[in-house]
Amino acid sequence: MARSGTPQRLNRLIMLGVVLTTLMSGSQIAADVRVRMVRGEVLEGRVYDIGNEYLELSGRLGSTRILKRDVKSWSFKLSAKPEPKGILLILEEGHEVGGDVRFDAGSSEWVVNLGNGTARYLDSKVQRTIDPNGVCSDDRFTLREGFEDRITLAIEGIISGESIEREDGIQFLRSSGFFGLRHLEQALEKGNHPVIRRLQLEERFRMSLPAGITESRPNFLEQIMKGSALDHVDILRNTLLEHGSDLYPLLGLLLLDEGQSAEVRTFAIDVLQRTHSIRELVTAWEASEGQAQLALAIALGENGIYLGISTLIGALELEERAARAIAITKLNEYTGERFGFEPDGELTARGDAIRKWRSWWGQHKGRIEGIAIAVLDGKDSSRERRKASELWRRGIAAESDQRFEMAQRMYRQAIEIDPTAMGPFVSLGILQYQQLSDYDGALESLHRAIGREPGMGDGVNERVCYYHIGRIYQFGLDFDRARGALLKSVSLDQDYSAAWYELGRIQYEEALLAGGAVEVRRERLEAARETFMSGIEALTRYRESLVVVDRTNLPFDSALPFSTRDHNRTLRELRVRILEELGRFRGRIGAISLILDEPKRVLQEYREATTEGSVSEELEKLVSTARLILQSRSGETGEPVPIGGSDEGVGEDSREGR
Numbered sequence: 001m002a003r004s005g006t007p008q009r010l011n012r013l014i015m016l017g018v019v020l021t022t023l024m025s026g027s028q029i030a031a032d033v034r035v036r037m038v039r040g041e042v043l044e045g046r047v048y049d050i051g052n053e054y055l056e057l058s059g060r061l062g063s064t065r066i067l068k069r070d071v072k073s074w075s076f077k078l079s080a081k082p083e084p085k086g087i088l089l090i091l092e093e094g095h096e097v098g099g100d101v102r103f104d105a106g107s108s109e110w111v112v113n114l115g116n117g118t119a120r121y122l123d124s125k126v127q128r129t130i131d132p133n134g135v136c137s138d139d140r141f142t143l144r145e146g147f148e149d150r151i152t153l154a155i156e157g158i159i160s161g162e163s164i165e166r167e168d169g170i171q172f173l174r175s176s177g178f179f180g181l182r183h184l185e186q187a188l189e190k191g192n193h194p195v196i197r198r199l200q201l202e203e204r205f206r207m208s209l210p211a212g213i214t215e216s217r218p219n220f221l222e223q224i225m226k227g228s229a230l231d232h233v234d235i236l237r238n239t240l241l242e243h244g245s246d247l248y249p250l251l252g253l254l255l256l257d258e259g260q261s262a263e264v265r266t267f268a269i270d271v272l273q274r275t276h277s278i279r280e281l282v283t284a285w286e287a288s289e290g291q292a293q294l295a296l297a298i299a300l301g302e303n304g305i306y307l308g309i310s311t312l313i314g315a316l317e318l319e320e321r322a323a324r325a326i327a328i329t330k331l332n333e334y335t336g337e338r339f340g341f342e343p344d345g346e347l348t349a350r351g352d353a354i355r356k357w358r359s360w361w362g363q364h365k366g367r368i369e370g371i372a373i374a375v376l377d378g379k380d381s382s383r384e385r386r387k388a389s390e391l392w393r394r395g396i397a398a399e400s401d402q403r404f405e406m407a408q409r410m411y412r413q414a415i416e417i418d419p420t421a422m423g424p425f426v427s428l429g430i431l432q433y434q435q436l437s438d439y440d441g442a443l444e445s446l447h448r449a450i451g452r453e454p455g456m457g458d459g460v461n462e463r464v465c466y467y468h469i470g471r472i473y474q475f476g477l478d479f480d481r482a483r484g485a486l487l488k489s490v491s492l493d494q495d496y497s498a499a500w501y502e503l504g505r506i507q508y509e510e511a512l513l514a515g516g517a518v519e520v521r522r523e524r525l526e527a528a529r530e531t532f533m534s535g536i537e538a539l540t541r542y543r544e545s546l547v548v549v550d551r552t553n554l555p556f557d558s559a560l561p562f563s564t565r566d567h568n569r570t571l572r573e574l575r576v577r578i579l580e581e582l583g584r585f586r587g588r589i590g591a592i593s594l595i596l597d598e599p600k601r602v603l604q605e606y607r608e609a610t611t612e613g614s615v616s617e618e619l620e621k622l623v624s625t626a627r628l629i630l631q632s633r634s635g636e637t638g639e640p641v642p643i644g645g646s647d648e649g650v651g652e653d654s655r656e657g658r
Helices: 007-025 146-161 162-174 178-190 196-206 229-254 262-274 279-287 292-301 309-315 319-334 347-376 383-400 403-418 423-434 441-450 459-476 479-493 497-513 520-544 570-596 599-612 617-637 652-656
Strands: 033-037 042-049 053-057 062-067 071-076 089-092 095-097 099-104 107-113 120-122 124-131
Touching: 007 617, 033 599, 042 062, 042 459, 062 229, 099 347, 120 292, 146 162, 146 178, 146 459, 162 178, 162 196, 229 262, 229 279, 262 279, 262 292, 279 292, 279 347, 292 309, 292 319, 309 319, 309 347, 319 347, 319 403, 383 403, 403 423, 423 441, 423 459, 459 479, 459 497, 497 520, 497 570, 570 599, 599 617
Parallel strands: none
Antiparallel strands: 033 042, 033 071, 042 053, 053 062, 089 095, 089 124, 099 107, 107 120
């Protein structure tokens, strides 16, 4: 393959020659490196930074791509044989040739002076060339002798050099990428420098990227750094749909980037909060200040980590009344205390309350920080809780394998070891009524679960508990109790669409079974339709805000997860399920509308379903009936029937083009 730009590359070598000559002397460190992976493997050989999420380990038998985020550490591989100086030629078969190398433009050959003669290699047979500073002809980077000295010189040039030295240092550090990160972080430990910090962050961005993102989205990082904030959020949202939880580390790093917009930061905080990504939130909270730190403190608090209480106490002193109100609301929610603080209170009274808050924090800071450290270390608050959690995990695994008796035994053992945990009670109750038909036992388990403390990252337990209590009463046709439990469930989570659906179904069934005046039944049907609309709104909010790979956050999922990591699903599957659920809700609304003699409302729901891609078989049948009704009426009145392309309905042309 012919090399374009060879003269420019040689010119660059001449310009760097003076500097490189001073760096190439005396080193006996070979360029090969030893890479230790997170999973324990050790790889050795020449390693290239490709400039994206991957490194490439190259050898004579081929090359292997290594995901940067899977690398635990790397080091030079010591060798008694020094690496050849000057340009290195990497031949197609993987051999390296180096030394006194020049390019013969007339013959398009690389000429290597061997002392007692020369060797010539056609440019088309050379896979890549490596400059003395490690930059390759295909814009990769690999280690060469003198790297340590060269990178030290680059950092010094950025910090204290003239403009030329500074620009040369920036260019080299950007090229070195993965290999330069450790040196950048060491320099930052000695003192903060904005350019060094930026270069470090850029490489950490690349190291956080999930596998394959460069192939699916070329120039992804550039896209989220340029353009409008709304474009950035849209790109991140769509990328999350493709890569799911693998994108969470990048979202955490975006919170550390001062150049990111408020929209991007809000988006990232929202995702990390709802997916219980504690480590990323803590890291960002520690590095943030002002409003960003306040938002992160609340995100941590919503996950049961109260490190940010100090931030919330500080917010009580802000001039902005709304910020004070948010801070005291969250402090009261997290601690049960107010100490007399009122956002609109007199300045003196607020000051007295703040002093009490600071005294409280001084007394409880150590314990709160200890809990946070235990969570970050993967530990739980007690040995009993850890053992119970493991039994709960095993029970869920057994239930998924349809080993119901074993699952029940695991849940009961977890409850016996740690009766304070809510999760095993809820799982046992669901199993009892769904798989063992023990409705009384299920109600007892679920009622015992209420009031117990949910485990870390399992804030859905309480809403799930009330939902299943409602379902059990619903099966027994005890609609009053069922309605009460389901209303409690949606009061805990307005986006819990499963509860909205069952509420609507109860109202629908009551309307059909009710006797008495027609107007009473009509009012009940209209109320049921409004409830189903609330479910659609919940699903729409869920879809439009951000869908994550997390069964815990799945509003229409009645199965209880153990954790966000153990029950990940692909986002495409979630999107399909959301559309199926939207179709189910719209089908119910269509059926009620026909009963209410409102065929145009059926066409309206069909139009909405067509737009969002959620048309169900039920809705197809309902819209056909609605059209027949409208056609019969048009024959009586002479009015036209909407058959497509209008605001009044969706016709056959639209349906066939779907």
